[in-house]
């Protein structure tokens with residue numbers, strides 16, 4: 314993330330999202346379901362910009378990278394809370410919140426794309442584990458993978 318406007322814009326989007334969520338007040342019961350992808354049959358897609366912020370301080374030392382879980386989850390909790398991607402921030406199990414994640418995603422992902430256009434930054438978007446594998450490879454770590462795809466541009 315070479316352009317400082319990109320990080321500042323991303324943090325502003327996260328802040329604006331937090332204000333929208335404060336209005337909606339969905340309940341998080343700390344089940345940890347949002348981070349156990351295989352067990353609860355969902356996928357986490359993020360942009361490269363978000364991945365760079367998430368990985369700013371590197372991977373957890375004991376990281377096991379695969380498509381099934383997030384290596385930042387310890388117990389039921391996220392250890393990357395301040396830097397977690399947008400998809401994590403909008404995910405709540407609260408039934409009263411049903412449908413809101415899609416609305417917020419549409420609103421803020423468009424803002425994030427616009428931020429990339431304004432800063433002449435290539436838009437890359439893919440599953441979390443693809444970016445984690447890249448980071449691990451740069452550190453010379455071995456990982457487990459069931460796929461070989463790369464983030465979309």
Ligand code: SF4
Nearest residue numbers: 348383385386391401
């Ligand atoms: S970054 Fe945090 S909230 Fe997001 S999937 Fe990983 S552990 Fe869960």
